Amino acid sequence: MKSTFTTTLAITLTFLAPSLLGHMLMLDPCPRYYDKENCPKPPSGQKVDYEINGSIGDDEKIKRPKCHYTVPYDEPTVKMTAGGKYTVKFSKDGPNGHKGGHCQFAIGYNGEDFVAIHEVFSHCFYKDKGADADKYEDEGAEVFEYEVPIPKDVPSGRAIFAWGWTSAYGTREFYMNCSDIEIEGGTGTELKGKSMIYPNYGPDPEIAIPELADAGYEVGIEYYKNAKEITVKPEGGSTGGGSSEPGSKKSKEEVADNETSTTPDDEDEESDGGSDK
């Protein structure tokens, strides 16, 4: 009896813990359909996403499109000034920084192709305390703001600002959120640069990065550094082949039917449980 009870308790706790913590949550700029005060109402036909904590995919399946949803907010959530800096803020509420990892901030237009504009390698969300993974808490974080320089030559007008994260520890999955923004004072008509990368996004991902906590905090950086050059521009998408990537094709086909679904997804809960080991 006792052992059954203990087992039940252990299982219950395993499933409860992650939902109390969540992963890292971008608060500003507001991600699509997040239920926070600074976020607009979702566009018509779409709903607030109360399950926004889940990864967009792991090495078994693609769960959501890169931006979680393909329909942008009607109005931009914030304005960013080309040539200036924008302070991106993450929630301090129950963070789960998974011992760090590689972060990218990027700009795109079609929800598929993004040019990286700022990168934080190895210890994203933590102060750099060296290579010893034991010094970084899984259920915690120390750095909640990043100053992101906005290129001067980015086109003015509507754009998608994205944050991507490959965590240092836990289930191999990819985290990403997008915010619909407006750029002011930009001088260009298109944005050229290194493509954002999407490690561990779906089965057979183009790029797989193991747990940095095991393999070393430098692991995977070369993929970011060697990413192909692409061009993104408002209307009409991009050139440079970002969308010929296997992951991005699948994301459109496989997730299209469930884009507007906001029902709790049991599989997500399970996979989150796994990641919060």
Ligand SMILES: *[C@@H]1O[C@H](CO)[C@@H](O)[C@H](O)[C@H]1NC(C)=O
């Ligand atoms: C998502 O994370 C937030 C903040 O940590 C938490 O309040 C919320 O309960 C989480 N939601 C789910 C569905 O896990």
Ligand SMILES: *[C@@H]1O[C@H](CO)[C@@H](O)[C@H](O)[C@H]1NC(C)=O
């Ligand atoms: C953003 O997306 C990731 C997964 O893709 C998730 O873990 C995170 O909690 C999300 N929510 C916010 C508000 O950033």
Ligand SMILES: *[C@@H]1O[C@H](CO)[C@@H](O)[C@H](O)[C@H]1NC(C)=O
């Ligand atoms: C949509 O969700 C249902 C269950 O909620 C699932 O059976 C189906 O495979 C999903 N479709 C896609 C395209 O992911």
